[in-house]
Amino acid sequence: MASDHTRTSILAAAERLYADRGFGDVTLRDIVAEANVNLAAVNYHFGSKDELIAELFVTRSIATNRERLRELKAAEEEGGGRAPIEVILHALVGPTLRGCLGPENQRSTAARFMIRASIESVPPIRRIKNREIDHLRKFAGAMRRALPDRSDVDIYWGLNFALAMAHHTIRESERLTKLSEGKCDLDDVEDVVARVVSVATMALTAPRTEAKAPARALARDAR
Amino acid sequence: MASDHTRTSILAAAERLYADRGFGDVTLRDIVAEANVNLAAVNYHFGSKDELIAELFVTRSIATNRERLRELKAAEEEGGGRAPIEVILHALVGPTLRGCLGPENQRSTAARFMIRASIESVPPIRRIKNREIDHLRKFAGAMRRALPDRSDVDIYWGLNFALAMAHHTIRESERLTKLSEGKCDLDDVEDVVARVVSVATMALTAPRTEAKAPARALARDAR
């Protein structure tokens, strides 16, 4: 294994293509063409296409989770074991949003690949993805410490909605721009992060009965 | 065209399979097997696989939009041209959530197909999907009338977040159940609708400066 040149070329090319075009549209032949290597190299170095995807996903998954946890840990230590809910949510959605939105040149292939992975859910990834639940539980724990009065159910719903807003905004950024005729500026990433964090915080801190009861009654009528 | 039996069988089978397994995993041979018709029937009746998908999507798209607009119109007429924001949001996310969540037996194939379509975004659908923007604009208009003080930007972000929470919850319902160890009850559809509407309403009605400024300052620091 003198130099991993071929191996790393394949990984880089595959990640770039998958991030750009999704798993469904990219073939091994596309990848080896992009990487300037021979077709058989993929099976030689990775065993199969699925194992290539899995390796890509595992690597990036670990890196992403580490970055999010780093932000979270830092915030919690600073606050003596308890970080404000805004900061926790910020650590959760910030890295991904930053990597996927913003001006073309500063987007990260890694983040965009991870979003594809979270959307298209191809078999090799689905098998691995269950581990991510443990990672989210760490955030749920931090949120519980920040909001000891909230029920577990509310915590999980808040977590779910925070990820929902972040991921959906990334996926549908183009449509939102078109719909708003450019008024929503998806290039101002920090504004987007602030909006998501703000709404998620409201969802988690608003008094339950006041805001929810009317909507619930409404739903009953419509049934 | 004595009886559309073959045609309708294909449409029904295709919708069911696509709703269950997604576009990527379903072949024409799967569809004709499910429909008990000959393979060539698809191309005979629809021209191509893409045109079959397109017809399916157009039909369902029209039906869904009509249902949402019916709820919206009714609410606006009742309120003399201006419906409460909760009711508008309810008309936007209610039908889809109801069709995709809840006990197995009462879910609708149509709604689940539409969610697949909105997620996987296969070429024939992507081409049609632009029209949906006009449909969303009608909701944006109603929301503007309900909240005349809000800026257009805030309206579009609120709309975006409402759809985000609804769609993401549908897509990741299984993971949310697992993450919360069953504490979040995805079968109680009206509770889910109420939660989404509630949070979206807060996002749209909360005073801007109060809730958003700290988060924005936070983001600046993290940069």
Place this chain on the structure above:
DNA sequence: GATGGTTTCATACAAGTGTTTGAAATGCAA
């Protein structure tokens, strides 16, 4: 410089895809 394991390469393979074909079957009007 010869040796032997590692890596590359062109090529082939088997399986699966959407589509086409031309004949057979069907249904309906004259």
Place this chain on the structure above:
DNA sequence: TTGCATTTCAAACACTTGTATGAAACCATC
């Protein structure tokens, strides 16, 4: 019934996919 358009069917087609093969090239070690 005859004639004709519509619809069904089995079979084949052309193409793409991931994977496998065996020879060639490479490269460190002796």
